[in-house]
Amino acid sequence: MASTAEVVVAGVGLIPAGEHWTESLRSLALRAMRAARADVPGLQPQALYVANMLAPSLSGQTHLGALLADFAGYHGIEAYTLEAGGASGGVAFRQGYLAVASGLIDVAMVIGVEKMTDKVGPAVESAVASNVDADHEAVQGVTPMAQAAMVMRRYLHETGAPSDALAGFSLVAHKNAVTNPNAFYRREIRAEDYRRAPMVSEPLNLFDAAPIVDGAAAVILARSDRLTSNDAYPRVRVGGSSVACSVVALHDQRDLLRLPAAAESAARALSQAGVGLEELDLFELHDQYSIYAALVLESVGFAQRGRGWELARDGAIQSDGTIPVSTFGGCKARGDTGGATGVYQAAEAVLQLQERAGKNQIAGARVGMAQCLGGAGATAATHVLVRLDGC
Amino acid sequence: MEVSRHWRLKQQRYSLVGEVCPHCDSKIFPPRDICPDCGQEASQPYKFSGRGQVYSFTTVHNPPAGHEENAPYTVALVHLDEGPMVTAQLTDVGDKAVEIGMPVEMVTRKLRSDGERGILVYGYKFRPRLLPA
Numbered sequence: 038m039a040s041t042a043e044v045v046v047a048g049v050g051l052i053p054a055g056e057h058w059t060e061s062l063r064s065l066a067l068r069a070m071r072a073a074r075a076d077v078p079g080l081q082p083q084a085l086y087v088a089n090m091l092a093p094s095l096s097g098q099t100h101l102g103a104l105l106a107d108f109a110g111y112h113g114i115e116a117y118t119l120e121a122g123g124a125s126g127g128v129a130f131r132q133g134y135l136a137v138a139s140g141l142i143d144v145a146m147v148i149g150v151e152k153m154t155d156k157v158g159p160a161v162e163s164a165v166a167s168n169v170d171a172d173h174e175a176v177q178g179v180t181p182m183a184q185a186a187m188v189m190r191r192y193l194h195e196t197g198a199p200s201d202a203l204a205g206f207s208l209v210a211h212k213n214a215v216t217n218p219n220a221f222y223r224r225e226i227r228a229e230d231y232r233r234a235p236m237v238s239e240p241l242n243l244f245d246a247a248p249i250v251d252g253a254a255a256v257i258l259a260r261s262d263r264l265t266s267n268d269a270y271p272r273v274r275v276g277g278s279s280v281a282c283s284v285v286a287l288h289d290q291r292d293l294l295r296l297p298a299a300a301e302s303a304a305r306a307l308s309q310a311g312v313g314l315e316e317l318d319l320f321e322l323h324d325q326y327s328i329y330a331a332l333v334l335e336s337v338g339f340a341q342r343g344r345g346w347e348l349a350r351d352g353a354i355q356s357d358g359t360i361p362v363s364t365f366g367g368c369k370a371r372g373d374t375g376g377a378t379g380v381y382q383a384a385e386a387v388l389q390l391q392e393r394a395g396k397n398q399i400a401g402a403r404v405g406m407a408q409c410l411g412g413a414g415a416t417a418a419t420h421v422l423v424r425l426d427g428c
Numbered sequence: 429m430e431v432s433r434h435w436r437l438k439q440q441r442y443s444l445v446g447e448v449c450p451h452c453d454s455k456i457f458p459p460r461d462i463c464p465d466c467g468q469e470a471s472q473p474y475k476f477s478g479r480g481q482v483y484s485f486t487t488v489h490n491p492p493a494g495h496e497e498n499a500p501y502t503v504a505l506v507h508l509d510e511g512p513m514v515t516a517q518l519t520d521v522g523d524k525a526v527e528i529g530m531p532v533e534m535v536t537r538k539l540r541s542d543g544e545r546g547i548l549v550y551g552y553k554f555r556p557r558l559l560p561a
Binding site for chain 2: 158159160162163166170172173174175176177178179180182183186187188190191194237238239240241286287288289293
């Protein structure tokens with residue numbers, strides 16, 4: 038149990054986010070798990086951590102750990118689900134990190150999977166609404182989208198920002214998704230498209246909300262001393278890992294325009310990694326609703342209160358900007374895959390740091406941060422990933 | 429059927445009964461037994477006046493199951509006069525344009541219906557305030 042060994046992301050496996058009518062929960066997961074295994078042949082997972090939030094309600098299926106470990110042929114290993122709403126992927130990644138960092142597990146696989154499209158309409162709205170406070174919000178007909186809309190209205194009201202202030206987040210995400218083969222919406226939108234978009238929950242319009250789709254993403258975490266030295270790609274270590282929680286119900290938030298869990302978990306993860314905000318080359322943030330992208334940038338410290346939207350307006354979040362976000366399209370255009378989102382984010386950050394991002398490559402990326410949120414910022418899971426050189 | 433689940437919340441749902449903290453006098457809604465302000469035990473019942481102001485709001489066009497017949501409907505964060513915020517639907521709005529700061533008061537209405545054989549859930553909603561405070 039050499040405590041000095043690093044936890045590295047040894048392999049990643051992604052499948053396209055989208056509407057997979059021919060695929061089931063388990064077949065989606067298997068494809069991503071196989072892709073991750075093929076990315077680092079020879080490493081046998083000793084543990085499987087499943088990130089999922091809606092299988093109990095949308096697929097009538099719990100007990101995903103055993104189900105997926107068996108389906109993939111990983112007989113006898115430890116396997117279970119981690120659930121924290123939209124932050125499930127991040128907390129499962131953290132569980133993998135903790136397991137390997139503890140020295141008790143040498144190789145862990147994290148699989149994020151969500152099967153959204155087997156149900157439609159009110160059944161899906163009810164399922165995603167199970168993320169809000171059931172007794173005090175969902176009973177009133179409040180959904181995560183309604184939460185985001187109320188936060189957005191307050192943001193526009195308090196800051197005096199223009200009604201299209203958040204457009205830049207959607208524009209950049211769509212632009213980045215064009216060259217991502219795993220993205221659901223692979224087309225650009227124009228500022229004028231945003232302005233003309235129909236309202237889905239005033240003042241939130243169609244382009245302020247991410248599409249809810251199927252998806253699966255897997256990563257393999259390993260102790261660096263378990264890897265052979267002839268790596269195919271530069272090594273990426275988990276430099277910092279943190280999960281923080283705030284409150285579930287919007288009405289219990291002290292300040293609607295600040296996400297304390299996002300702030301806290303980012304600060305801890307950055308501190309552990311010994312990295313400053315200015316050293317980050319990219320930030321995969323949770324842009325399920327464009328308002329949360331703005332609040333995350335403010336809460337984490339990239340912008341002052343009420344001014345996060347200016348980073349989108351001024352191009353700072355573009356691929357050639359000072360802090361590129363959603364470099365493969367984010368939730369907005371890659372697609373919101375629920376509990377799998379955090380694993381997509383981590384895998385995408387790894388691809389950037391390993392110079393495997395193709396046309397989406399951020400030049401010279403060495404340090405990346407991935408943060409996913411559950412609900413309206415009730416849970417935030419943040420990971421700082423650092424490229425190791427000379428290995 | 430979830431009868432007991434809703435029955436046990438009847439005090440807060442029908443009468444807006446929350447709690448008051450005996451240590452720092454914070455008014456708490458929904459009741460949670462531990463004061464969010466000072467962290468101490470706070471389980472003394474407190475009946476709210478039901479008056480407040482709209483803090484933020486939106487319209488739900490894509491309702492979850494059980495709310496279809498009511499859609500589209502307006503939900504709001506209501507800042508109660510006694511301090512806490514509550515999430516609730518607005519009702520009886522008529523032609524009035526809802527806006528931030530609008531004075532509202534609590535009424536009891538049907539919240540959701542769980543199908544032909546399910547229960548009807550009643551509870552608080554808020555309407556534009558009728559009488560001067």
